[in-house]
Amino acid sequence: MIIIMEKTATVENIQAVMDKLKEHGFRAILHEGDVHTVIDALGDKTTLSLNRLEAMEGVSQVKMIREPYRLASRDRKPEDTVIEFDNGVKIGGNNRPVFMVGPCSVEDDYDGLLEVAVAAKELGCQFLRGGAFKPRTSPYDFDGLGEKALQYLQKAGKETGLLVVTELMDASDLELVEKYADVIQIGARNMQNFRLLKAVGKCNKPVVLKRGPASSIKEFLLAAEHIMYNGNEKVILCERGIKGFDSSYTRNVLDISAIPVIKKYSHLPIIVDPSHGTGQRYLIEPMSKAGLVAGADGVMVEVHSNPAKALSDGKQSLSIPQFRDVFAKLNNLIDVLHLEKTNVASQVE
Amino acid sequence: MIIIMEKTATVENIQAVMDKLKEHGFRAILHEGDVHTVIDALGDKTTLSLNRLEAMEGVSQVKMIREPYRLASRDRKPEDTVIEFDNGVKIGGNNRPVFMVGPCSVEDDYDGLLEVAVAAKELGCQFLRGGAFKPRTSPYDFDGLGEKALQYLQKAGKETGLLVVTELMDASDLELVEKYADVIQIGARNMQNFRLLKAVGKCNKPVVLKRGPASSIKEFLLAAEHIMYNGNEKVILCERGIKGFDSSYTRNVLDISAIPVIKKYSHLPIIVDPSHGTGQRYLIEPMSKAGLVAGADGVMVEVHSNPAKALSDGKQSLSIPQFRDVFAKLNNLIDVLHLEKTNVASQVE
Amino acid sequence: MIIIMEKTATVENIQAVMDKLKEHGFRAILHEGDVHTVIDALGDKTTLSLNRLEAMEGVSQVKMIREPYRLASRDRKPEDTVIEFDNGVKIGGNNRPVFMVGPCSVEDDYDGLLEVAVAAKELGCQFLRGGAFKPRTSPYDFDGLGEKALQYLQKAGKETGLLVVTELMDASDLELVEKYADVIQIGARNMQNFRLLKAVGKCNKPVVLKRGPASSIKEFLLAAEHIMYNGNEKVILCERGIKGFDSSYTRNVLDISAIPVIKKYSHLPIIVDPSHGTGQRYLIEPMSKAGLVAGADGVMVEVHSNPAKALSDGKQSLSIPQFRDVFAKLNNLIDVLHLEKTNVASQVE
């Protein structure tokens, strides 16, 4: 349950509630918000009368959280979380959807990377994405350039003014990745790598958390909860497709409905990745559109300066001219729809 | 393979090709199109030299069909199939997406049904849908009013000018259902009831074929092929959700990507059913939008005059005022997007 | 709920209970057992005090059925259902597991069929299986010989003393199939063809009901319930594999755990079909063994006189010598395990 304190509650009032909770065996976590102070209380609710708690001085409201995730739950925080960067870029809430663009993995070709970054910036994209450390199903596949890739990304980001998103695969690389990246990505295969979640939970860079290919929505939000529980509330969820029973036409099933479902149950922003979600170039445009009208706060898309020669995922990458074409259509869709972007999913109960 | 004849091919040219095919053990099916005559040839391609076939008089082109479905394949028929009704309503191609609206099952309340039909017509919908014979997982659930429901549907259709869509569950009811309905629906659970597919293949009413909950896209198109193979090419596909590994938040996973995939590989129109696809009222708006921007030729949605009292699927049905609100938003989306509706999926190869 | 009457209950006692139930809007079905009479009551339990019902004369016990299937539920009938044939063959309970053996589809080669039947009989198998009407994903595949196949099956059955199992695809063929077959099979794709279930529910031949590839266990038992509800309690369930996310190595995922789960929740016999369940010849032996030790009451296996030339499913069929070898091992397993066959799943709660 959560205890929402009155705006006027004193430090003593808050302490008294904390003490009462501990006395009854609860674990109590204090969140001091701009307006209200909120106490999350974890424990056996049968041991404590809610009426008595509500009657304590300074307590505004006691709310039960129905879902197992608490910090990520819209029950706790009804308003959308908006993540803001130093350069003014914002993700979530009523803000215009953002674009995270770049090659699957950063290759030893800085000019190619820069070419993508320049094109993305010109179009109005906000983020440059690219893998430095790549999780690969087979040990025989290219697994990333490592720190050199991080340097390339940072350099291209600085030259263009794009923010850098890159994947962290292991807690031991956190310090290194933090030095170069503006946003840390947790890959789908690591969605339940709890040590990694804990590590990024303790840093203060925003995190893009990709949904595991066989994760339920509850497991996905609980993975976000692991990060938030460790102190980092700047979590951007990313739907990137789930395993289906047929992979002849698409690599995964991009679960568009997860977007409005998550918007209903959580306040966190969510973006969509049609590149991994479908594995097919021709599906990027329609599935980006689908994600956007369903409420996505952004799109992550693979763009490569020369897809035919990409070391990974070439088949699903757009070339720069293809991306320009797709972007123009998505941008147009955002323009004509922008006014009603907010709360698409919340009007019929 | 298919053999496309020259426009100028004579009856004798065509007969000669047919004879040659039969001689080599092929089954040959003749399709006389407005422009070209096309021969579908089914058999062992190793027994016949393609060069010799191409060299025959009147033969324009010999094409291999890569997919196991042939009649449904875009390889055979590159242009979109458009299904037109006597009252001028059209589905498919560049036509404005249609709406099929009504209760899950028709109940013994004609006024309630008419109320939905009147509201739908006023908004500009084209079809009234409702079940007379309901497939029910449990034998203890309401399984439909039968012929009385068909009469109600026809009456409400006539009063409002809406076309009637209703499900056929068994070939033995075909004559009965044909008498009352303008479009015959094959339900998801019957997608591979091949006798039923054969039966509707021999009638000449358009057919809405729903995707089975565990059907691959290939199986879905092959089910359409069964209908077409028996002579009825007026097939409207319907994506209505597939089984996923999590049904806590949605009843099924509505596979939006199936829409652009099918648009690429088949010329048949495809509509989307967000009511069965999600099982959640609040998801109908965002998922209808997602379907439409991904290229759907129509939306099928459950609307009930009193959802709280519906005998089936009340939880996922919209009330009339809710539908008015959702429809207005979908209609607006169609308006602002209509010009670029066509070929959303076909521009990046 | 079910009302179990005392052994000594009179006709008047029973009638009084039936009347009371009807008075409260219940549908009441009478089952006169050898020992007890049992009344199934379907309706709104809040309208009637259970205490008052239990207090009525002749009532021994009132039991709530927790599962949505009732007639199929072990709550209603704790002892295993055993299905007995005129020639003394029995399926279910403590009886030795049976074997249903034969080609996927019966082809126009009576001698080949007879060869399989003779070999099966010599080994001690009880049933000859083979398709006369074949559901085929593609309309271009061989879909069965029809009545000629039924005649072949019956003839081979009579010559060898094997009972004949064959699939019914449409209610309109029931009379025909009943004339030739000892057991009627409902295929996986028709598991929720409710009209077909109703039709076989009204005949009195035993039915093999195959699990749909995306059916939950509840849906499977409710499909059996449809048959039983229409009057035929001789249902033999058949696990034949469910759709998984990977079909590179096996066609389906044979869900062995479904066997002990169903044994716990239902009294119906269940057999296992490793041929369709895996689609791989080399898996028939280990997966038959797995099914048997998990409690299966029989094995259905595809055997063909010349698998390389089979018109359907040749890849998963055993040749006669291969089957002899596999059968010997399975038979040995049954021998060494037979004494503890019963209730494998029911001893740890």
Added chain:
Amino acid sequence: MIIIMEKTATVENIQAVMDKLKEHGFRAILHEGDVHTVIDALGDKTTLSLNRLEAMEGVSQVKMIREPYRLASRDRKPEDTVIEFDNGVKIGGNNRPVFMVGPCSVEDDYDGLLEVAVAAKELGCQFLRGGAFKPRTSPYDFDGLGEKALQYLQKAGKETGLLVVTELMDASDLELVEKYADVIQIGARNMQNFRLLKAVGKCNKPVVLKRGPASSIKEFLLAAEHIMYNGNEKVILCERGIKGFDSSYTRNVLDISAIPVIKKYSHLPIIVDPSHGTGQRYLIEPMSKAGLVAGADGVMVEVHSNPAKALSDGKQSLSIPQFRDVFAKLNNLIDVLHLEKTNVASQVE
């Protein structure tokens, strides 16, 4: 491809092949076996004529490996891998299946743990399993005692003579875990945590690798390949259930067929975990039996001194008396079947 050298090949012969491979851009890995020396060559096969390679002195055979995993492939190593411990315990090949027994997580109750260990040892089990670091879907669940648990496990292992199996969650704990454990477990959620796989690939303790809940068999074997590629060939695979579309009756679908499939394509030993695979106590006996007859080299089962009070997975744990009963039946099954244990899956091709 792999190059198998003659028994009589000289060091110079081998070096010449290595040089030739490098010259053509191949990566070459040398495996010096007891009989043959084998060279794994990874690279672009079109650059080098196989005939020329086969013609080199000392080369016995050049074999293409069809599967993307190479070191794990039976193509490379036809005989079963047997992993042997200092105390003589062996896993794999023709050896009697082993048992890994213990609580899901080690709790702060050494006596309870010892009680389980003593009972397991008395029955003839070989391994004590227990979690010190627990991956938990929710951050609010008990996540393990840490090093204290490792000390308890080691102590109980030493007192009873059981080998200790425990999970490693993060590469940074490897040194710690290695100090206490005889076998290192990689959990299902970490199956594609490639850094962790690399880390255990560099240690020389045997590794139990659990199959991810949505991993294909190919992905599973490629995860093993990551470990082997880094130098550790002592990998024990563990089938523990995959995600299905229904979790009403079982937590996962235990994929028994994965056992004979993996036996066919890989030489690695594989065990079965019915506790996580089903999540149901009553299914442990039948599903252990199913795994064993399908070829499993061992069973991992959760046993707790007081399941009702277990901090994790109590519902699926056996009590000590229940385990005694189940073990007796499994042991009997192994006894009566042992002679034909080997190669169950490999006799029908």
